[in-house]
Amino acid sequence: NDARGIAQMMRVGLFRPVHVKTLISQKRRVLLAGRKLLQEKAIAIENDICGLLRNFGLKVGIVGVIGFEQRIHELVGGQPELAELMEPLLVARRVLREQFTQLHRKVLLLARESEVCRRLMTIPGVGPVTSLAFISTIDVPARFKSSKAVGPSLGLTPVLNQSGESHRIGRISLCGDEAMRALLYEAAQVMLTRVQKWSWLKAWAMQIAKRRGQQKAIVALARRLAVIMHRMWSDGTEFRWTREATPAAQ
Numbered sequence: 665n666d667a668r669g670i671a672q673m674m675r676v677g678l679f680r681p682v683h684v685k686t687l688i689s690q691k692r693r694v695l696l697a698g699r700k701l702l703q704e705k706a707i708a709i710e711n712d713i714c715g716l717l718r719n720f721g722l723k724v725g726i727v728g729v730i731g732f733e734q735r736i737h738e739l740v741g742g743q744p745e746l747a748e749l750m751e752p753l754l755v756a757r758r759v760l761r762e763q764f765t766q767l768h769r770k771v772l773l774l775a776r777e778s779e780v781c782r783r784l785m786t787i788p789g790v791g792p793v794t795s796l797a798f799i800s801t802i803d804v805p806a807r808f809k810s811s812k813a814v815g816p817s818l819g820l821t822p823v824l825n826q827s828g829e830s831h832r833i834g835r836i837s838l839c840g841d842e843a844m845r846a847l848l849y850e851a852a853q854v855m856l857t858r859v860q861k862w863s864w865l866k867a868w869a870m871q872i873a874k875r876r877g878q879q880k881a882i883v884a885l886a887r888r889l890a891v892i893m894h895r896m897w898s899d900g901t902e903f904r905w906t907r908e909a910t911p912a913a914q
Contacts, residue, residue, distance in 0.1 A: 696800065699793075709753055
């Protein structure tokens with residue numbers, strides 16, 4: 665019965681074709697997922713160490729990744745028993761950081777060798793991780809008839825709720841690749857808050873921030889970034905800081 669029902673649904677066209685990513689894109693996604701997993705585990709151990717030491721009145725404070733282990737040794741230097749308990753956690757954290765560094769170097773190497781990634785990184789706020797994740801997520805740019813379709817596929821467009829005379833625009837759909845959506849949001853946030861050089865894209869986002877708030881401006885900018893990155897990939901163009909002669913600005 666199930667087979668007969670599926671066959672009937674295929675005949676009437678109720679199923680849509682699903683894009684199967686190429687092998688190289690799948691391998692890149694495994695690399696990015698592994699890198700993110702190691703980073704999250706290392707950060708989790710660091711936070712746990714800080715929480716455990718706080719119970720003894722020892723505050724780690726603001727310290728970088730490189731100086732974290734030395735700072736812990738300084739805090740527990742006068743307490744041998746506590747230092748002995750912290751050592752296994754520090755060893756686990758050190759191994760995670762080393763393996764994360766190896767995978768991160770592979771990401772940087774792949775982004776450096778990819779002409780598309782180098783082109784996408786001309787966009788302010790877009791780095792090696794975001795560019796490599798984008799090409800591995802989109803995989804084949806020709807599968808989108810329009811660059812504007814990339815935003816909805818990544819869940820960055822608002823959901824429209826209609827009922828009778830009611831017409832309400834809700835939050836973004838959050839469908840599609842969650843990791844890619846988070847990277848685009850981060851890139852948009854960097855462009856809006858950290859990048860000092862002005863561009864037509866940042867000015868556009870700042871106008872939205874004045875009218876509707878910074879949070880909505882970042883989401884709108886993330887959606888616009890996805891569209892622009894796809895257009896640049898398809899057209900073979902680089903990012904233009906001024907809106908004139910910018911094909912992706914349409």
